[in-house]
Amino acid sequence: MKTLIEFNGVTKEYQIGEVKIQALAGVDFSISEGEFVVVLGTSGAGKSTILNILGGMDTASSGRVLVDGQDITRLNERKLTEYRGKKVGFVFQFYNLIPNLNALENVEFAAEVCDNHLDAKDILHKVGLTSRTSNYPSQLSGGEQQRVAIARAVAKNPSLLLCDEPTGALDYVTGKSVLKLLQDLNREMKTCIVLVTHNTAIAPMADKVIKVKSGLIESVTVNARKQSVEEIEW
Numbered sequence: 001m002k003t004l005i006e007f008n009g010v011t012k013e014y015q016i017g018e019v020k021i022q023a024l025a026g027v028d029f030s031i032s033e034g035e036f037v038v039v040l041g042t043s044g045a046g047k048s049t050i051l052n053i054l055g056g057m058d059t060a061s062s063g064r065v066l067v068d069g070q071d072i073t074r075l076n077e078r079k080l081t082e083y084r085g086k087k088v089g090f091v092f093q094f095y096n097l098i099p100n101l102n103a104l105e106n107v108e109f110a111a112e113v114c115d116n117h118l119d120a121k122d123i124l125h126k127v128g129l130t131s132r133t134s135n136y137p138s139q140l141s142g143g144e145q146q147r148v149a150i151a152r153a154v155a156k157n158p159s160l161l162l163c164d165e166p167t168g169a170l171d172y173v174t175g176k177s178v179l180k181l182l183q184d185l186n187r188e189m190k191t192c193i194v195l196v197t198h199n200t201a202i203a204p205m206a207d208k209v210i211k212v213k214s215g216l217i218e219s220v221t222v223n224a225r226k227q228s229v230e231e232i233e234w
């Protein structure tokens with residue numbers, strides 16, 4: 001499988017007054033097209049920093065980040081905005097839907113800017129929300145709102161879907177159904193997914209597990225047989 005992402009010697013420092021915080025201390029890993037990757041680590045390990053750099057929302061202090069052969073650390077602001085808008089889909093712990101747009105409009109609004117976007121109605125059907133397309137976020141449960149957020153990210157037809165603690169605000173059963181949706185989308189659409197979590201129980205559902213500790217990669221494990229979400233319990 002072709003390599004989609006390469007982190008080479010990536011560091012990130014934050015300067016807060018006199019204090020320097022080393023969030024990433026030289027990170028190397030690679031991810032192939034279509035892979036489902038889980039990034040694990042305790043609080044403050046550097047997981048979100050990796051995801052934010054990969055999504056073009058933050059910049060590395062040094063090192064190279066190749067996505068599809070392009071070094072995104074060298075893009076100017078305009079190109080970086082284009083990368084963020086067209087190549088990457090984001091799913092966060094909180095859904096960040098636009099309150100005065102209904103589910104369908106939320107998905108359409110995000111997809112419109114992308115030339116090769118998918119049909120918003122089809123995607124809402126895929127995430128199981130055909131009957132809720134005209135509902136506003138306040139009329140949807142947390143799990144349903146997260147499905148809309150996933151549909152919104154996927155409708156852009158991104159090369160890469162980045163998920164930061166996507167089940168963090170959901171109960172066990174709803175969280176599992178959202179993970180199953182992500183696993184199904186990865187299988188069907190072959191979209192590469194990078195999911196950040198502190199929940200180690202999720203690891204068996206990944207093709208690859210990247211463990212982060214104190215700003216460094218502790219280990220990279222490839223699961224010989226990945227498990228379906230139904231087989232996993234915590």
Ligand SMILES: Nc1ncnc2c1ncn2[C@@H]1O[C@H](COP(=O)(O)OP(=O)(O)OP(=O)(O)O)[C@@H](O)[C@H]1O
Binds near residue numbers: 044049
């Ligand atoms: N904008 C920022 N300014 C200063 N320090 C930051 C900033 N963002 C992150 N950090 C620091 O960088 C380190 C890594 O943070 P990061 O958010 O990547 O960790 P994490 O593994 O995602 O943790 P969590 O699971 O708690 O979200 C932490 O020490 C954090 O305090």
